[in-house]
Protein backbone atom coordinates (compact mmCIF):
# COMPACT_ATOMS: atom_id res chain seq x y z
CA UNK A 1 0.00 0.00 0.00
CA UNK A 2 1.21 3.50 -0.81
CA UNK A 3 1.65 6.04 1.93
CA UNK A 4 0.79 9.70 2.15
CA UNK A 5 3.83 11.60 0.90
CA UNK A 6 5.50 13.45 3.72
CA UNK A 7 5.63 17.19 3.35
CA UNK A 8 3.91 18.24 6.55
CA UNK A 9 4.72 17.53 10.14
CA UNK A 10 1.48 15.79 11.08
CA UNK A 11 -0.11 16.23 14.51
CA UNK A 12 -1.20 13.04 16.28
CA UNK A 13 -4.93 13.63 15.87
CA UNK A 14 -7.54 12.42 13.40
CA UNK A 15 -10.34 14.89 12.79
CA UNK A 16 -13.58 13.17 11.84
CA UNK A 17 -16.24 15.86 11.83
CA UNK A 18 -16.88 19.55 12.36
CA UNK A 19 -19.76 21.83 13.20
CA UNK A 20 -19.31 25.60 13.02
CA UNK A 21 -16.39 26.58 15.32
CA UNK A 22 -15.81 23.05 16.69
CA UNK A 23 -14.26 19.85 15.38
CA UNK A 24 -14.14 16.36 16.90
CA UNK A 25 -11.37 13.77 16.74
CA UNK A 26 -11.70 9.99 16.36
CA UNK A 27 -11.65 9.60 20.17
CA UNK A 28 -14.65 11.88 20.53
CA UNK A 29 -12.69 14.86 21.89
CA UNK A 30 -14.00 18.29 20.94
CA UNK A 31 -11.71 21.15 19.88
CA UNK A 32 -12.32 24.82 19.33
CA UNK A 33 -10.89 25.32 15.86
CA UNK A 34 -8.81 28.50 15.81
CA UNK A 35 -6.57 26.93 13.17
CA UNK A 36 -9.32 26.47 10.57
CA UNK A 37 -6.81 25.05 8.08
CA UNK A 38 -4.97 28.38 7.78
CA UNK A 39 -8.24 30.27 7.91
CA UNK A 40 -10.30 28.23 5.47
CA UNK A 41 -13.11 27.35 7.92
CA UNK A 42 -13.68 31.01 8.85
CA UNK A 43 -17.40 30.57 8.04
CA UNK A 44 -17.54 27.56 10.35
CA UNK A 45 -17.44 23.87 9.54
CA UNK A 46 -20.45 22.50 7.70
CA UNK A 47 -22.29 25.80 7.91
CA UNK A 48 -25.86 24.58 7.08
CA UNK A 49 -26.69 27.11 4.32
CA UNK A 50 -23.42 26.36 2.55
CA UNK A 51 -23.89 22.60 2.85
CA UNK A 52 -27.41 22.88 1.41
CA UNK A 53 -26.17 24.90 -1.57
CA UNK A 54 -23.47 22.30 -2.27
CA UNK A 55 -26.00 19.44 -2.05
CA UNK A 56 -28.43 21.18 -4.39
CA UNK A 57 -25.68 21.82 -6.95
CA UNK A 58 -24.51 18.17 -6.80
CA UNK A 59 -27.93 17.14 -8.09
CA UNK A 60 -27.66 19.55 -11.05
CA UNK A 61 -24.13 19.31 -12.46
CA UNK A 62 -20.65 18.98 -11.00
CA UNK A 63 -18.41 20.28 -13.77
CA UNK A 64 -18.72 22.90 -16.51
CA UNK A 65 -15.60 24.43 -18.12
CA UNK A 66 -14.98 28.17 -18.20
CA UNK A 67 -15.60 28.28 -21.96
CA UNK A 68 -19.27 27.52 -21.37
CA UNK A 69 -21.82 29.40 -19.31
CA UNK A 70 -23.19 28.19 -15.98
CA UNK A 71 -25.82 29.62 -13.67
CA UNK A 72 -24.04 28.75 -10.41
CA UNK A 73 -21.04 30.73 -11.65
CA UNK A 74 -23.26 33.65 -12.70
CA UNK A 75 -24.93 33.63 -9.32
CA UNK A 76 -21.59 33.70 -7.53
CA UNK A 77 -20.35 36.65 -9.58
CA UNK A 78 -23.57 38.50 -8.88
CA UNK A 79 -23.46 37.85 -5.11
CA UNK A 80 -19.73 38.56 -4.91
CA UNK A 81 -20.23 41.90 -6.70
CA UNK A 82 -22.14 43.10 -3.65
CA UNK A 83 -19.07 42.85 -1.42
CA UNK A 84 -16.40 44.33 -3.68
CA UNK A 85 -15.91 48.09 -4.07
CA UNK A 86 -17.09 49.89 -7.20
CA UNK A 87 -14.66 49.81 -10.09
CA UNK A 88 -13.52 46.23 -9.52
CA UNK A 89 -15.29 44.94 -12.60
CA UNK A 90 -13.61 41.62 -13.29
CA UNK A 91 -13.34 38.40 -11.29
CA UNK A 92 -11.01 35.61 -12.40
CA UNK A 93 -11.95 32.36 -10.61
CA UNK A 94 -9.05 30.04 -9.81
CA UNK A 95 -8.72 26.97 -7.59
CA UNK A 96 -6.15 27.95 -4.99
CA UNK A 97 -4.47 30.99 -3.53
CA UNK A 98 -1.14 30.41 -5.17
CA UNK A 99 -2.81 30.22 -8.59
CA UNK A 100 -4.59 33.49 -7.90
CA UNK A 101 -1.21 35.10 -7.15
CA UNK A 102 0.29 33.60 -10.34
CA UNK A 103 -2.65 34.99 -12.31
CA UNK A 104 -2.24 38.43 -10.74
CA UNK A 105 1.46 38.45 -11.65
CA UNK A 106 0.62 37.45 -15.23
CA UNK A 107 -1.87 40.33 -15.40
CA UNK A 108 0.89 42.69 -14.22
CA UNK A 109 3.39 41.40 -16.75
CA UNK A 110 1.00 41.43 -19.70
CA UNK A 111 -0.44 44.85 -18.85
CA UNK A 112 2.91 46.61 -18.43
CA UNK A 113 5.20 44.41 -20.58
CA UNK A 114 7.81 44.83 -17.84
CA UNK A 115 9.70 42.26 -15.81
CA UNK A 116 10.40 43.31 -12.23
CA UNK A 117 8.12 42.36 -9.37
CA UNK A 118 8.44 44.22 -6.07
CA UNK A 119 7.61 42.22 -2.92
CA UNK A 120 8.46 42.55 0.78
CA UNK A 121 10.22 41.00 3.73
CA UNK A 122 8.16 38.39 5.60
CA UNK A 123 5.75 38.01 2.67
CA UNK A 124 3.92 34.79 1.91
CA UNK A 125 2.25 34.35 -1.47
CA UNK A 126 2.23 30.60 -2.10
CA UNK A 127 4.21 27.54 -3.09
CA UNK A 128 4.26 27.42 -6.90
CA UNK A 129 7.31 28.83 -8.65
CA UNK A 130 6.00 32.34 -9.40
CA UNK A 131 4.38 32.87 -6.00
CA UNK A 132 7.38 31.28 -4.30
CA UNK A 133 9.65 33.78 -6.08
CA UNK A 134 7.93 36.63 -4.23
CA UNK A 135 7.72 34.75 -0.91
CA UNK A 136 10.34 35.87 1.59
CA UNK A 137 11.09 32.88 3.85
CA UNK A 138 14.41 31.27 2.81
CA UNK A 139 13.32 27.89 4.21
CA UNK A 140 10.53 27.77 1.66
CA UNK A 141 12.74 28.97 -1.22
CA UNK A 142 16.31 27.78 -0.98
CA UNK A 143 15.94 24.24 -2.34
CA UNK A 144 14.22 25.49 -5.48
CA UNK A 145 16.56 28.10 -6.88
CA UNK A 146 16.69 29.52 -9.44
CA UNK A 147 13.28 31.07 -9.03
CA UNK A 148 11.90 33.93 -11.14
CA UNK A 149 14.95 36.18 -11.10
CA UNK A 150 13.47 39.66 -11.46
CA UNK A 151 12.20 40.20 -7.93
CA UNK A 152 13.15 43.06 -5.61
CA UNK A 153 12.34 42.68 -1.94
CA UNK A 154 11.76 45.85 0.03
CA UNK A 155 11.46 46.09 3.80
CA UNK A 156 7.80 45.81 4.87
CA UNK A 157 6.59 49.16 6.25
CA UNK A 158 9.76 51.04 5.29
CA UNK A 159 8.26 54.09 3.60
CA UNK A 160 11.61 55.75 2.90
CA UNK A 161 12.89 53.24 0.36
CA UNK A 162 9.65 52.90 -1.63
CA UNK A 163 10.52 55.53 -4.23
CA UNK A 164 13.83 53.84 -5.02
CA UNK A 165 12.30 50.37 -5.01
CA UNK A 166 9.56 51.01 -7.54
CA UNK A 167 10.88 52.14 -10.93
CA UNK A 168 10.25 52.03 -14.69
CA UNK A 169 11.09 48.30 -14.78
CA UNK A 170 8.44 47.45 -12.20
CA UNK A 171 5.44 45.55 -13.55
CA UNK A 172 3.76 45.12 -10.20
CA UNK A 173 4.08 45.63 -6.47
CA UNK A 174 2.65 42.75 -4.46
CA UNK A 175 1.88 43.11 -0.75
CA UNK A 176 -0.34 41.67 1.98
CA UNK A 177 -2.00 44.55 3.88
CA UNK A 178 -1.79 42.29 6.94
CA UNK A 179 0.87 39.61 6.64
CA UNK A 180 -0.35 36.19 7.79
CA UNK A 181 2.28 33.46 7.58
CA UNK A 182 5.08 36.02 8.06
CA UNK A 183 3.99 36.94 11.58
CA UNK A 184 0.72 38.97 11.58
CA UNK A 185 2.45 42.21 10.65
CA UNK A 186 0.02 45.04 9.98
CA UNK A 187 0.97 47.49 7.21
CA UNK A 188 0.91 51.16 8.14
CA UNK A 189 -1.37 53.57 6.31
CA UNK A 190 1.66 55.59 5.17
CA UNK A 191 3.30 52.49 3.71
CA UNK A 192 0.34 51.44 1.57
CA UNK A 193 -0.20 55.06 0.50
CA UNK A 194 3.45 55.32 -0.54
CA UNK A 195 3.13 52.10 -2.56
CA UNK A 196 -0.01 53.44 -4.28
CA UNK A 197 1.74 56.70 -5.18
CA UNK A 198 4.88 54.95 -6.40
CA UNK A 199 2.89 52.52 -8.56
CA UNK A 200 0.93 55.44 -10.04
CA UNK A 201 4.12 57.35 -10.77
CA UNK A 202 5.55 54.59 -12.99
CA UNK A 203 2.27 53.03 -14.16
CA UNK A 204 2.92 49.72 -12.41
CA UNK A 205 0.09 47.67 -10.93
CA UNK A 206 -0.47 47.59 -7.19
CA UNK A 207 -1.59 44.10 -6.16
CA UNK A 208 -2.88 43.33 -2.67
CA UNK A 209 -2.78 39.71 -1.59
CA UNK A 210 -5.91 39.42 0.56
CA UNK A 211 -5.99 35.62 0.54
CA UNK A 212 -5.59 35.49 4.31
CA UNK A 213 -6.53 39.00 5.48
CA UNK A 214 -9.51 39.50 3.15
CA UNK A 215 -13.16 38.46 3.35
CA UNK A 216 -13.96 39.86 6.78
CA UNK A 217 -11.01 38.39 8.62
CA UNK A 218 -9.65 41.76 9.84
CA UNK A 219 -13.04 43.30 10.67
CA UNK A 220 -13.28 44.90 7.21
CA UNK A 221 -14.67 43.11 4.18
CA UNK A 222 -11.28 43.73 2.56
CA UNK A 223 -8.33 44.75 4.70
CA UNK A 224 -7.45 47.55 2.27
CA UNK A 225 -10.76 49.26 3.15
CA UNK A 226 -9.23 49.98 6.55
CA UNK A 227 -6.53 52.01 4.80
CA UNK A 228 -8.51 53.94 2.23
CA UNK A 229 -5.97 52.75 -0.36
CA UNK A 230 -7.21 50.79 -3.36
CA UNK A 231 -5.12 48.33 -5.36
CA UNK A 232 -5.53 47.73 -9.11
CA UNK A 233 -5.84 44.02 -8.48
CA UNK A 234 -6.41 41.92 -5.39
CA UNK A 235 -6.38 38.22 -4.67
CA UNK A 236 -8.70 36.32 -2.36
CA UNK A 237 -9.19 32.72 -1.37
CA UNK A 238 -9.20 30.53 1.74
CA UNK A 239 -12.73 30.94 3.24
CA UNK A 240 -14.69 32.19 0.24
CA UNK A 241 -16.10 28.81 -0.83
CA UNK A 242 -16.99 27.75 2.71
CA UNK A 243 -14.18 25.16 2.80
CA UNK A 244 -14.00 24.05 -0.83
CA UNK A 245 -10.84 24.98 -2.78
CA UNK A 246 -10.88 28.44 -4.34
CA UNK A 247 -8.69 31.35 -5.35
CA UNK A 248 -9.89 34.58 -6.91
CA UNK A 249 -8.35 37.52 -8.67
CA UNK A 250 -10.37 40.71 -8.67
CA UNK A 251 -9.29 43.45 -11.06
CA UNK A 252 -10.26 46.95 -12.06
CA UNK A 253 -11.88 47.88 -15.38
CA UNK A 254 -9.98 46.90 -18.48
CA UNK A 255 -7.60 44.61 -16.62
CA UNK A 256 -10.37 42.03 -16.95
CA UNK A 257 -9.67 41.88 -20.70
CA UNK A 258 -5.89 41.72 -20.50
CA UNK A 259 -5.56 38.08 -21.61
CA UNK A 260 -6.13 36.91 -25.17
CA UNK A 261 -7.68 33.44 -25.49
CA UNK A 262 -4.95 30.90 -24.79
CA UNK A 263 -2.89 33.16 -22.55
CA UNK A 264 -4.53 31.95 -19.38
CA UNK A 265 -6.73 29.06 -18.35
CA UNK A 266 -7.51 26.42 -15.76
CA UNK A 267 -9.29 23.07 -16.05
CA UNK A 268 -11.20 23.28 -12.78
CA UNK A 269 -11.57 27.03 -12.21
CA UNK A 270 -15.14 28.22 -11.84
CA UNK A 271 -16.33 24.73 -10.92
CA UNK A 272 -20.12 24.87 -10.35
CA UNK A 273 -20.05 23.11 -6.97
CA UNK A 274 -17.38 25.50 -5.73
CA UNK A 275 -19.24 28.47 -7.20
CA UNK A 276 -22.53 27.40 -5.57
CA UNK A 277 -20.73 27.03 -2.24
CA UNK A 278 -19.11 30.44 -2.69
CA UNK A 279 -22.41 32.15 -3.59
CA UNK A 280 -23.99 30.71 -0.43
CA UNK A 281 -20.94 31.72 1.61
CA UNK A 282 -21.22 35.32 0.44
CA UNK A 283 -24.94 35.33 1.33
CA UNK A 284 -24.17 34.12 4.86
CA UNK A 285 -21.37 36.69 5.07
CA UNK A 286 -23.80 39.52 4.32
CA UNK A 287 -26.69 38.16 6.38
CA UNK A 288 -24.54 37.81 9.50
CA UNK A 289 -22.66 41.06 8.88
CA UNK A 290 -19.42 39.19 9.40
CA UNK A 291 -17.05 42.21 9.44
CA UNK A 292 -18.85 43.87 12.35
CA UNK A 293 -19.04 40.60 14.32
CA UNK A 294 -15.30 40.16 13.73
CA UNK A 295 -14.53 43.70 14.87
CA UNK A 296 -16.32 43.12 18.15
CA UNK A 297 -15.07 39.62 18.96
CA UNK A 298 -11.61 40.44 17.63
CA UNK A 299 -11.18 43.42 19.93
CA UNK A 300 -12.36 41.35 22.91
CA UNK A 301 -9.90 38.56 22.07
CA UNK A 302 -7.04 41.02 21.53
CA UNK A 303 -7.80 42.79 24.81
CA UNK A 304 -7.97 39.55 26.78
CA UNK A 305 -4.77 38.22 25.20
CA UNK A 306 -3.09 41.54 25.96
CA UNK A 307 -3.83 41.01 29.65
CA UNK A 308 -1.95 37.70 29.75
CA UNK A 309 0.63 37.86 32.45
CA UNK A 310 3.63 35.86 31.26
CA UNK A 311 7.29 36.61 30.92
CA UNK A 312 7.48 34.80 27.55
CA UNK A 313 4.80 36.99 25.93
CA UNK A 314 6.23 39.89 23.97
CA UNK A 315 3.10 41.47 22.45
CA UNK A 316 -0.21 40.86 20.72
CA UNK A 317 -0.29 41.47 16.95
CA UNK A 318 -2.75 41.45 14.08
CA UNK A 319 -6.21 42.78 13.33
CA UNK A 320 -9.77 41.51 13.79
CA UNK A 321 -9.82 37.73 14.13
CA UNK A 322 -6.33 37.42 12.68
CA UNK A 323 -4.48 37.59 15.97
CA UNK A 324 -1.04 36.52 17.09
CA UNK A 325 0.69 36.35 20.42
CA UNK A 326 4.37 36.98 19.84
CA UNK A 327 6.56 35.02 22.25
CA UNK A 328 10.18 35.44 23.24
CA UNK A 329 10.68 31.83 22.22
CA UNK A 330 9.54 29.31 19.58
CA UNK A 331 5.76 29.11 19.31
CA UNK A 332 5.42 25.52 18.06
CA UNK A 333 5.53 23.73 21.48
CA UNK A 334 2.75 25.99 22.76
CA UNK A 335 0.54 25.30 19.75
CA UNK A 336 0.98 21.62 20.46
CA UNK A 337 0.24 22.07 24.16
CA UNK A 338 -2.92 24.06 23.33
CA UNK A 339 -4.23 21.02 21.48
CA UNK A 340 -4.28 19.09 24.76
CA UNK A 341 -6.50 21.86 26.15
CA UNK A 342 -8.94 21.50 23.27
CA UNK A 343 -7.79 24.49 21.22
CA UNK A 344 -6.40 24.22 17.68
CA UNK A 345 -4.13 27.14 16.78
CA UNK A 346 -1.15 27.54 14.47
CA UNK A 347 2.17 29.34 14.33
CA UNK A 348 3.14 32.37 12.27
CA UNK A 349 6.80 33.10 11.52
CA UNK A 350 8.76 31.25 14.26
CA UNK A 351 7.65 32.84 17.50
CA UNK A 352 4.00 33.80 17.04
CA UNK A 353 1.05 31.71 18.23
CA UNK A 354 -1.61 32.50 15.61
CA UNK A 355 -5.38 32.33 16.08
CA UNK A 356 -7.63 32.31 13.00
CA UNK A 357 -10.98 31.31 14.51
CA UNK A 358 -14.36 31.21 12.74
CA UNK A 359 -16.30 34.47 12.94
CA UNK A 360 -19.07 33.03 15.17
CA UNK A 361 -16.89 32.19 18.20
CA UNK A 362 -18.67 33.04 21.46
CA UNK A 363 -17.40 34.83 24.55
CA UNK A 364 -17.01 31.37 26.13
CA UNK A 365 -14.78 30.39 23.21
CA UNK A 366 -12.69 33.53 23.78
CA UNK A 367 -12.38 32.48 27.44
CA UNK A 368 -11.31 29.00 26.36
CA UNK A 369 -8.57 30.40 24.10
CA UNK A 370 -7.24 32.86 26.68
CA UNK A 371 -7.43 30.48 29.66
CA UNK A 372 -5.82 27.63 27.72
CA UNK A 373 -2.97 29.82 26.52
CA UNK A 374 -2.51 31.14 30.03
CA UNK A 375 -2.29 27.54 31.32
CA UNK A 376 0.23 26.37 28.74
CA UNK A 377 2.39 29.46 29.26
CA UNK A 378 2.65 28.63 32.96
CA UNK A 379 4.99 25.84 32.03
CA UNK A 380 7.30 28.36 30.31
Ligand SMILES: *Cc1c(COP(=O)(O)O)cnc(C)c1O
Pocket residue numbers: 038096097098099101124125126127176180181209210211212213237238247
Ligand atom coordinates in the same frame (compact mmCIF):
# COMPACT_ATOMS: atom_id res chain seq x y z
C1 LIG B 1 -2.56 30.81 2.04
C2 LIG B 1 -2.01 31.98 1.31
C3 LIG B 1 -1.60 31.88 -0.04
C4 LIG B 1 -1.61 30.56 -0.79
O1 LIG B 1 -2.86 29.99 -0.87
P1 LIG B 1 -3.01 28.42 -1.26
O2 LIG B 1 -4.50 28.24 -1.39
O3 LIG B 1 -2.41 27.64 -0.14
O4 LIG B 1 -2.29 28.22 -2.54
C5 LIG B 1 -1.17 33.02 -0.68
N1 LIG B 1 -1.12 34.20 -0.04
C6 LIG B 1 -1.50 34.35 1.24
C7 LIG B 1 -1.44 35.69 1.90
C8 LIG B 1 -1.92 33.23 1.97
O5 LIG B 1 -2.25 33.35 3.27
